[in-house]
Amino acid sequence: MKQAFKLAYRNLMGAGLRTWLNVSVLSFSFVVIVFYNGLIDGWNKQARRDTIEWETGNGHLVHKDFDAFDPFTILDGHGNISQIEDKNLSPVLVRQASIYPDGRMMTVALKGINPLQNALKLPTSKLDTACSEVPILIGQNMARSSGLNKGDIVLLQWKDKNGTFDAANAVVADVFKTTVPTVDGGQIYISIKKLWDLTGLQNEASFLIANDQYVNTQTDQWIYKDQDELLITLDNIIATERISGSILYILLMLIALLAIFDTQVLSIFRRQKEIGTYMALGMTKLQVIKLFTVEGLMYSIFAMLVGCIWGIPVLNYFARNGIPYPVENMDDFGISISEIMYPIYGFKLIIGTVIAVVISATIVSYLPARKIARMDAVDAIKGKLQ
């Protein structure tokens, strides 16, 4: 095998430009595959981290009748939390409401939350303000769609526990910026105590957010959903992104491998005299096949080395500075997406890509090289097409 590597190295070095063209194409594919997967991994990590910090906390203790994905459960999906005295849980009561910015009606989810909670990154302390209007908190997307800004007053309408409509002026205490669209679009946050007073649903909550110290105390009424369960939607979306990304890198790999395959097929035809000479000099057909296969394998090894030379600085630059990802409307994505994405290149990703590229390059080199086994040495020496 050492001999095959030595001869293959000489052949590739001797082939000059042809070798370096193939190596360039393959190294480009290699770096792009690592970059794209790194980007998805970075996105995944950022999205998970931000979603935990802004939405899920350490998990949710959800009322048995409440389903965050079903608006029809908002009305009755709540229960009394007097029995649950755990300082590691922050109650959230969800009600349907309407606001009237500039006289037009917008339906919103009104979320009552403890201004002193520390499970989420939401700046709820801004709700702890004494004023004649109801202090509310909205996200940037909500502010954009409603046309509201910090300090604006808007009419808020809700239904109390008896189904009676009531209304009051609300003041935007703060507009927060988040990368998590599910805590922003169509949502208004107010102090839970205020919401209890407005709706008459004293000590009621739709779910409770757990902090890091929380220990599961699931009951018949309240079902504990841990981070993994709450992040399943995110995981599914990332998995879908990964599949669509894999199509991109399969295409890239195919282009690169096609270049090697094409070179190998051409080599078998163009280098027949050389193949015949190898046999005349005492190489077995198997040794010649091995030589051609190792040549293909070495393309991938060279591609790794060349890819490292130009790829490491480029990938490192993007890992440090991130890639600006201007998002017009975050709601379109459905999951957390940062304005700057930072790729993460894990060991598993790099080794996996290296192995995939090396194995694929070896296979596409071996396939045309098998033709050598059927070659007649005498005809090959003459360079006669077979």
Place this chain on the structure above:
Amino acid sequence: MNTEKIITLENVVKRFKVGDGEFTALKDINLNFDKGEFAGLVGPSGSGKTTLLNIIGSLDSPTEGTATVMGKSISELSHKESALLRNHHIGFIFQVYNLLPVYTVYENVEFALLLQNHSAEERKKAVMDALDWVGIADMANKKPAKLSGGEGQRVAIARAMVKKPQILLADEPTANLDAENAHAILQTMKSLNKELDTTFLFSTHDEKVMKYMDRIIHLRDGSVEKDEIINSKSSSK
């Protein structure tokens, strides 16, 4: 005088398929070659010279009859065994040199030794010795494309001789050379034959080459027409 038989051909017949029929390239060839012979197969194109060399070189095998080279029957050798025989005991020189284009002169000559797993030091000494024999040691780092015809053929001789084979088969080695270069090449081969006692077997239809031969075998239409001993060192069948 050395009379050790190194090549024995008994009733060798070679047929090739041509379309639906067959073409007989060699008809009942019976020949023996002793170690150290300097013999030529002479005849017009299509007389079977190259086919005979290919069989002796274990690149091909006879359709009928027995070809025994260094005590081994060519027909009975496996693909690997015949490759080993070529690698260790048979050198080839081709009409168009068949040098490996991406290798330097040094690497071309070194190739056979690489296959024999010699150490780098042994290889270097053997390659430089071989290049010295043929007088092109100063061209070791040149690529074949930069060589003249005569120089290319010298590299081919060095490549064939570097492993010190028992048999050297040369197929029209001077066909692409001018008279001066052809003379120089043949002189080199002749001196290597004397120095190393290697058996040289040529195929040629060049009259000028024949005067260097110790033995000339005339082939016509696949049969031995005449087997001439010019120098007593050679022996006929």
